[in-house]
Amino acid sequence: MSQTIHPVYLVGAGPGDPDLLTVKALRLIQDADVVVYDRLVSEAILDLIPAGTTRIFVGKASRNHHMPQEQINETLATIADSGRKVVRLKGGDPFVFGRGSEEAMHLTQRGIPFQIVPGITAASGCTAYAGIPLTHRGMAKSVRFVTGHAQSGEALDLNWDSLADPDTTLVIYMGLTNVAMIRDELTAAGLSPATPACAIQNGTLADQRTVITTLGDLPDCVEGLNLKAPTLIVVGEVVGLAGELGWLNPAQPCELEAQA
Ligand SMILES: C[S@@+](CC[C@H](N)C(=O)[O-])C[C@H]1O[C@@H](n2cnc3c(N)ncnc32)[C@H](O)[C@@H]1O
Incomplete structure (x- = not known):
């Protein structure tokens, strides 16, 4: 018998809060x-995995891949081939x-058959919890999700002219390492x-932790406050609403001198 x-x-696990998992x-x-599962899947979500279930960590950090992608692909295929039920759990949304x-x-x-289960991506989850609407009448007509990750030593290959739009909210994933380049390119393009x-x-x-500043001061803040991954960067007028609408932890202004 075959x-x-x-x-x-x-499966998308969302940005961390287990209550943001979908029912599916x-x-x-x-x-x-x-x-x-990945490095970005939170402990609280891992706690929901039943005790008898096998867990395989393939934790990917931006510059330190624990398991090469090809090996992850093959791991999934091999386990599925053995007839076991596999969930590939990824931070945020898998796509x-x-x-x-x-x-x-x-x-x-x-x-091998598969299904995709969407999750709440960091751009939606983190901004909602920080009180930053991605769009807001009169402030942001559109939103862009971009990656701030580049191959080591290489420049970011983004269309800066199109991104430097004051009517758009810009959400930058994996932007910590290249934050100075991002600031310089956006301001050179006119933002x-x-x-x-x-x-x-x-x-x-x-x-x-939500740190509020300006595009110009963002690199100094990131460095001065020693922000670590996972961190999401948001640029745009809507960030100004965080003071009023933030509800999880109060947004903090970037006061570097006070920290020194
Ligand atoms: C490899 S990307 C994965 C994105 C994921 N698939 C998603 O839809 O959110 C990892 C980046 O997402 C952002 N990120 C994911 N979860 C986050 C969180 N809880 N807080 C802040 N940033 C987060 C960070 O910029 C991080 O470097």
């Missing part, structure tokens, strides 16, 4: 034989800077250095 192959579920994500996690599509392509090539900007560290978690 082996039953279950679909591999590529929770059901699949609780029904899986094996959960293959937003999550390489979920690469994993899905590999499974397709291997003839005012006085544009409100913020960095949200550990968004949606109890220790969420």
